[in-house]
Amino acid sequence: MERPIGVIDSGVGGLTVAQELMRQLPNEQLIYFGDTLRCPYGSRTKDEIIQFTWEMVHFLFEKNIKMLVIACNTATAYTLKSLQQQLPIPVIGVIKPGARAAIKATKNNVVGVIGTEATVSSKAYETALKQIKPEITVQSLACPLFVPMVEKGILSGEEAERVVKHSLKSLIKDNRMDTLVLGCTHYPLLKETIQSVIGDDLTIISSSDETARETSAILEVHNLLATKPRQNDHIFYTTGELEIFRHIAKVIFNNTPKHIKKVKL
Known part of the structure; x- marks a missing residue:
């Protein structure tokens, strides 16, 4: 075809x-x-x-x-x-494929999800994750500054790192998760910066x-x-x-x- x-x-x-x-x-x-x-x-x-x-x-x-x-x-x-x-x-x-990948990756059943305000408020990832594994704990955080930054072509460097650190501050502070879902397809373009901010021990999931x-x-x-x-x-x-x-x-x-x-x- x-x-x-x-x-x-x-x-x-x-x-x-x-x-x-x-x-x-x-x-x-x-x-x-x-x-x-x-x-x-x-x-x-x-x-x-x-x-x-x-x-x-x-x-x-x-x-x-x-x-x-x-x-x-x-x-x-x-x-x-x-x-x-x-x-x-x-x-x-892209939500259900991302959820399945996170379930495969997590060892302690605590999964973080970062996404746009609309995606997080919809609870679409939480629903998809819990449909597969009801006992999972989901920590969600909206990161509204990421998409505009990516759309401007700012993918790395000092400004990207500053914005990522500021945006993920509350999630890092209460860090029980071992897996983080990039719940927006813009976010993989910031993956290296996100990984450097949250540390190498955390598994980052892209749904692609x-x-x-x-x-x-x-x-x-x-x-x-x-x-x-x-x-x-x-x-x-x-x-x-x-x-x-x-x-x-x-x-x-x-x-x-x-x-x-x-x-x-």
Whole structure:
């Protein structure tokens, strides 16, 4: 099935998911949409998050996608069920794959979750974790300064370290967790800084790897896997500044994708 996979995110964070999809599914074409102009979604109202997500979905649906990956934790928390119910194609988010990876990693059943304000207030990770393992303890913390910083391309250095230390102060102070879920796909771009602040003893979980595995499994079940090799024909759409998007894409992929386009919704 040679139709593309659609990937949506509030900005550039979902590129970390796209990277893993490209690694694990080299025969697949991705069409990525990052709504960088209206990012971050984490401080938006529920109605705005739902509206913006559906606008991205409608755009990608015109590209004849065969599956949708919601590479945004906030959008996953508020739209996954309705999208799964209303779209005629398979749809997955990043929360359940991230929760499963955390359950595998934790030894003491105390898991930290950092995410946007909307994701944390939705309790989506806590629900997903406790559905798998009811006895687990979840320590959640909103980090609203992370996404705007990443969207500006500030991924390391003194400013990044200062913001991460300030944001994680309360979580570190009451540190019983042995596993930390990066509950926003922007946050893996700060992983090295986060790890240096919280220490090497803590296992950091990104949902990207597990999400790509689940995507592969679902494509196989639905007989939708592509069989022909691809020649880097992935397409990336953004609503924001092209140069910032190109810069961050180059950091993630180690080269700049050929097809990056700016669009309006």
